[in-house]
Amino acid sequence: AQAISASAEALVAAAARCGIRAAYDPNYRPQLWSRLAEAEAARAAFGSVAPFVDWLLPSWPADLPLLGDALDLPADEALRRFAAAGAD
Numbered sequence: 001a002q003a004i005s006a007s008a009e010a011l012v013a014a015a016a017r018c019g020i021r022a023a024y025d026p027n028y029r030p031q032l033w034s035r036l037a038e039a040e041a042a043r044a045a046f047g048s049v050a051p052f053v054d055w056l057l058p059s060w061p062a063d064l065p066l067l068g069d070a071l072d073l074p075a076d077e078a079l080r081r082f083a084a085a086g087a088d
Contacts, residue, residue: 002045003032016052024053024087028063039065051086058082 002008015022026046033042046066050056058066060075067073067081 002026002049003029003042008045008049013049013052021054022052023055023057024049025057025059026050026063026066027059028066030065042066043068046085053087056082056085056087 026042028039028042028046030038033039043066058078060078061071061073063082064071064073064078067078073081
């Protein structure tokens with residue numbers, strides 16, 4: 001989990017450079033991010049990894065804070081926004 005592992009972003013970036021296909025579950029848990037400015041840090045971490053993955057596996061509605069102020073999006077709009085995050 002990115003909230004507890006500084007190497008998560010480096011691992012995904014290295015996998016992308018090597019041509020390895022990667023899946024990414026953001027697994028946003030506010031209690032894990034509380035020591036790192038919560039949603040702001042989680043959004044930054046999400047944004048740095050999502051463009052490098054092949055499959056993005058967000059949970060609805062748990063991962064909505066990663067989309068910014070989109071806390072009440074219906075599932076179809078959330079899916080469109082997560083798709084726009086950059087994953088293939």
